[in-house]
Amino acid sequence: MQRSPEPELMNAPDQVIAYSDADFSCGDHSLIERLSQLMEQALPVLPEAALILDLGCGPGNISERLAVRWPLSNVIGLDGASSMIEIANQRLSDVCPAIKNLSYLLVDLSQCCLGDIPQINGASVIVSNSLLHHLHNPQMLWTSVKQLAEPNALILHRDLRRPSNDQEVDALCAHYVSHAPTVLQRDFRASLFAAFTTDEVRDQLDQAGLGHFTVTEIDDRYLEVCGQM
């Protein structure tokens, strides 16, 4: 099935509210557990104030968990959508004011010169969830990772993978979002069409000189990319 990209940034008010109100706790929890497991092997001692970046952080649901799980680190969530960063900052001050090691930056990875933002360079850990499929040029993600990571940094990305045909898309939508708000149903379908296949992601990584990263299919709809710089 051909890839059909969706808009990169999630700035539409209905989208931002629906996304921020949705309960993604199960997937978010599993991402943090997976990262903990990888860190035990690759980075057992995370230096104090180590920089953890959450690229395409949306409303901050994963950034918040990163900051709580690694309280001595410095977590920065980046997103190119001003409405998402606004909601993320609002949640931080209203819902979790006790979190002191988290901040957000409005950064569009496709437009920005990342080298000009010193506070996000030299990351020990870089995470993204559901970002890659938004990018019109997926090399943006891998270029950003290479630019922002310090040597030995741990990288973990998770995203949807593109089904083979329309029937598979229909089946996944029926299974996972049939009771969700209409906006989320629409976005989930669009995201499945916009997602990359495992082979495409492997090609992207080879092109980026990150061919040593592993790409693994997870259950019926995700793929995971992980590796160390």
Ligand SMILES: C[S@@+](CC[C@H](N)C(=O)[O-])C[C@H]1O[C@@H](n2cnc3c(N)ncnc32)[C@H](O)[C@@H]1O
């Ligand atoms: C599907 S949401 C994922 C949010 C969050 N990571 C999560 O898992 O719940 C994708 C996010 O990536 C952001 N995004 C898309 N393209 C981007 C870009 N070029 N630069 C920065 N953020 C981007 C969107 O604005 C949106 O907030």
